[in-house]
Amino acid sequence: MAKRTPIDPGSGQQVLELTLGPLAECWGRENGHLSIDGQPLSARVPQTPAYLYSRRCLDAAAAALRTALPESIGIHYAIKANPFPPLVRHMAGLVDGFDCASLAEMQLAGEVANAEHNISIAGPAKSRAEHRHAIEHGITINAESVGELERIMIESRAMSRRARVALRVNPPFALKGSGMHMGGGARPFGIDSEAIPALLEQRETLAEGGIDLVGLHLFAGSQSLDAEAIAGTLDAWIELLREWQTTTGYTPDELIIGPGLGVAYHPGDRPLDFDVLAPAFTRLGKALATLGDGGDTTIDTRLELGRFLVAGAGVYLTRVIDRKVSRGTTYLVCDGGMHHHLALSGNLGAVLRRNWPLIAIDRLDDEAIETVDLAGPLCTPLDVLGKNQSLPPLSPGDWVGVLQSGAYGASASPGGFLSRDAANEFLV
Numbered sequence: 196m197a198k199r200t201p202i203d204p205g206s207g208q209q210v211l212e213l214t215l216g217p218l219a220e221c222w223g224r225e226n227g228h229l230s231i232d233g234q235p236l237s238a239r240v241p242q243t244p245a246y247l248y249s250r251r252c253l254d255a256a257a258a259a260l261r262t263a264l265p266e267s268i269g270i271h272y273a274i275k276a277n278p279f280p281p282l283v284r285h286m287a288g289l290v291d292g293f294d295c296a297s298l299a300e301m302q303l304a305g306e307v308a309n310a311e312h313n314i315s316i317a318g319p320a321k322s323r324a325e326h327r328h329a330i331e332h333g334i335t336i337n338a339e340s341v342g343e344l345e346r347i348m349i350e351s352r353a354m355s356r357r358a359r360v361a362l363r364v365n366p367p368f369a370l371k372g373s374g375m376h377m378g379g380g381a382r383p384f385g386i387d388s389e390a391i392p393a394l395l396e397q398r399e400t401l402a403e404g405g406i407d408l409v410g411l412h413l414f415a416g417s418q419s420l421d422a423e424a425i426a427g428t429l430d431a432w433i434e435l436l437r438e439w440q441t442t443t444g445y446t447p448d449e450l451i452i453g454p455g456l457g458v459a460y461h462p463g464d465r466p467l468d469f470d471v472l473a474p475a476f477t478r479l480g481k482a483l484a485t486l487g488d489g490g491d492t493t494i495d496t497r498l499e500l501g502r503f504l505v506a507g508a509g510v511y512l513t514r515v516i517d518r519k520v521s522r523g524t525t526y527l528v529c530d531g532g533m534h535h536h537l538a539l540s541g542n543l544g545a546v547l548r549r550n551w552p553l554i555a556i557d558r559l560d561d562e563a564i565e566t567v568d569l570a571g572p573l574c575t576p577l578d579v580l581g582k583n584q585s586l587p588p589l590s591p592g593d594w595v596g597v598l599q600s601g602a603y604g605a606s607a608s609p610g611g612f613l614s615r616d617a618a619n620e621f622l623v
């Protein structure tokens with residue numbers, strides 16, 4: 196049997212620092228244990244498998260972004276990244292509004308939001324109930340097609356209430372380096388950019404139909420670790436806005452921009468370079484001030500994002516149930532798996548499965564001297580937690596933590612698969 200090379204050698208401590216960069220500081224590390232307020236996580240969580248989210252890390256991520264943004268640009272939390280209600284409630288104290296993707300998310304946002312927060316909903320097949328809820332509560336509807344504009348007008352007329360609407364733009368470019376392209380080419384999301392000027396020309400007709408066109412929703416992709424590419428995309432949006440201002444005279448009152456900030460999930464990934472992003476955000480703020488007539492008209496601008504704000508604050512915790520060797524490969528079979536954490540198995544938006552930052556949370560200082568495969572409890576070969584992964588030697592009962600698990604985890608996984616228990620979630 197050929198000897199396998201470790202993909203991600205190093206202690207848990209090193210994996211933590213490489214993965215989270217400066218945000219690693221918000222996790223406590225006492226006597227080799229990953230900890231919160233001096234207590235090991237394995238003592239804070241009553242049972243595995245479980246997601247644990249740290250308030251301190253949520254605060255740190257939001258603060259890191261705020262520091263890089265000019266004051267004129269706000270932050271919207273995209274609830275889809277993690278809709279765990281206590282976490283969303285905590286986010287309300289850190290952000291200026293919420294992006295929703297369903298009726299339930301709008302209801303949750305309505306429960307936690309204060310009077311200053313803005314709420315919006317995006318998504319390509321919104322239901323009548325979603326349109327009606329948004330219209331009733333003054334939630335901005337990011338319209339994804341001309342057909343949707345017509346459906347909004349019907350509801351607005353039926354309810355005798357005006358609708359707040361932003362046109363979601365499908366740009367002529369995609370965000371380079373992003374794990375998920377959501378712009379450029381043909382997409383079910385947004386209105387093709389070449390069709391936008393004609394709609395902007397019809398704003399009076401839209402207004403007569405009950406639509407208050409409040410602005411534009413700009414989203415080109417998600418999960419990019421390429422700060423230069425993100426900066427380039429922000430510049431490209433500004434170019435489009437300038438062009439439309441020249442050709443149609445339209446200046447948006449409100450702009451929601453999805454920057455697609457990524458997080459380091461895999462060996463070799465490096466956290467985003469804020470030395471490149473901060474000046475790009477400053478440039479964006481200045482360009483928008485000029486576009487808005489140098490201060491006479493301010494464009495209320497919000498960045499809309501999820502994973503960057505919450506991924507690093509979450510650890511998925513699982514326990515080794517069995518250790519076995521099959522034809523030369525050592526397996527750690529764990530109680531957690533793809534029914535809670537689909538992305539870990541490579542089945543959520545990845546072309547090829549890559550390893551995640553898995554650490555032995557009670558052995559942070561121990562060198563990763565063993566190369567093992569980690570499997571979950573499901574009867575399918577898809578249930579992979581790690582392959583060829585480097586860890587200190589672990590036995591049944593030992594805990595493994597998957598870093599960067601605060602986004603698109605429990606709610607983005609097939610929780611009903613094999614009728615197993617739902618993931619426990621804790622915010623501490």
Ligand SMILES: Cc1ncc(COP(=O)(O)O)c(C=O)c1O
Nearest residue numbers: 273276317414417418500501502
């Ligand atoms: C419209 C919209 N806004 C925001 C997001 C959040 O993206 P991320 O969590 O990568 O910041 C997404 C993700 O797909 C999205 O589709």
